[in-house]
Amino acid sequence: MNAYRRRKNVLPQNIRALLLAAGALSLIILFVRGCLYAKNEGGAGDGNAPLAGEPLRVYDARLKKTVEMDLEEYLVHVVAGEMPASFEAEALKAQAVAARTYTVRRMASHGGTPCGRGGADICTDSTCCQAYQSEARLRENWGSEYAANLRRVRDAVEATAGEILTYDGLPIEALFHSNAGGVTEDAEHVFASAQPYLVSVTSPGDELAAHYTDTVRLTRAEVTKALNKLYPNADVTAKRLDRELKVLSRYASGRVNQISVGDVTLTGRQFRQALDLASANFSLAYSEKYVTVTTVGYGHGVGMSQYGANAMAKAGSGYKEILTHYYTGVEIASLYK
Numbered sequence: 001m002n003a004y005r006r007r008k009n010v011l012p013q014n015i016r017a018l019l020l021a022a023g024a025l026s027l028i029i030l031f032v033r034g035c036l037y038a039k040n041e042g043g044a045g046d047g048n049a050p051l052a053g054e055p056l057r058v059y060d061a062r063l064k065k066t067v068e069m070d071l072e073e074y075l076v077h078v079v080a081g082e083m084p085a086s087f088e089a090e091a092l093k094a095q096a097v098a099a100r101t102y103t104v105r106r107m108a109s110h111g112g113t114p115c116g117r118g119g120a121d122i123c124t125d126s127t128c129c130q131a132y133q134s135e136a137r138l139r140e141n142w143g144s145e146y147a148a149n150l151r152r153v154r155d156a157v158e159a160t161a162g163e164i165l166t167y168d169g170l171p172i173e174a175l176f177h178s179n180a181g182g183v184t185e186d187a188e189h190v191f192a193s194a195q196p197y198l199v200s201v202t203s204p205g206d207e208l209a210a211h212y213t214d215t216v217r218l219t220r221a222e223v224t225k226a227l228n229k230l231y232p233n234a235d236v237t238a239k240r241l242d243r244e245l246k247v248l249s250r251y252a253s254g255r256v257n258q259i260s261v262g263d264v265t266l267t268g269r270q271f272r273q274a275l276d277l278a279s280a281n282f283s284l285a286y287s288e289k290y291v292t293v294t295t296v297g298y299g300h301g302v303g304m305s306q307y308g309a310n311a312m313a314k315a316g317s318g319y320k321e322i323l324t325h326y327y328t329g330v331e332i333a334s335l336y337k
């Protein structure tokens with residue numbers, strides 16, 4: 001005997017009909033939210049009402065509790081945490097759309113995959129989900145600039161209200177980073193899988209940013225310890241580091257693909273993580289005591305470069321142009337009907 005039959009025996013006919021209708025309705029709602037986003041050719045914020053729905057469930061990693069928030073209000077605090085408020089208005093708008101898209105992919109009510117911490121859709125830990133700055137933190141960070149900065153960020157979120165990036169009708173994985181070092185990276189060179197919209201593009205203007213290149217000087221002992229700790233089979237020695245570390249190949253972007261580290265071969269990304277480098281586009285120089293690492297760019301390099309976006313905005317590009325430059329072949333759609 002199956003469950004349906006058992007249920008049939010204990011539920012009155014009218015309640016069963018109601019349950020069936022509710023089930024069908026929620027399926028329709030999931031379909032509409034998860035699959036079909038209206039293509040948005042015009043500007044947002046034109047008075048359309050948002051889809052009625054569950055609020056965003058946010059796990060506050062500092063307070064260790066889950067709170068319900070309005071999606072757009074949450075985004076004000078994310079954009080404030082992810083991009084300097086001094087950036088151009090069009091760059092802030094591009095960031096707002098990328099952050100909204102990222103968020104929607106975590107929302108259970110949109111068919112997304114929740115972060116899960118505290119039972120929430122998304123959390124405030126930037127190493128897990130996205131950066132989030134509370135009002136108290138923003139007041140502290142911005143001081144006398146608080147009102148003006150908040151206005152700039154809020155304007156960017158409001159001007160793009162409901163707008164997300166889609167590919168084949170679905171929200172994209174809208175990855176972004178600080179500075180691409182002139183060229184972004186194919187997703188599969190950094191993360192597990194390729195995405196047609198996360199392919200390498202030029203990122204002019206990155207070179208104008210303060211952290212376009214970075215140089216760190218580490219002792220040979222520090223480098224040896226860090227590498228052997230994570231990769232004991234590497235078995236490198238401080239004295240022979242200059243012979244034991246050898247870049248084997250680079251991607252067209254300049255980022256290291258493979259590097260031989262003693263007895264093992266690591267990806268550029270693994271080497272970057274082991275030494276906490278600004279990017280996987282690095283070169284090494286040696287002295288008797290030190291290893292000097294020079295990096296180009298800041299961050300993983302996939303998707304939108306924030307400094308590149310700011311440079312494009314300064315040169316006159318609108319946020320849609322910025323987004324479609326960094327995310328190949330995407331469309332801008334609206335959550336609001």
Ligand SMILES: [Zn+2]
Nearest residue numbers: 115123128129
């Ligand atoms: Zn999270």
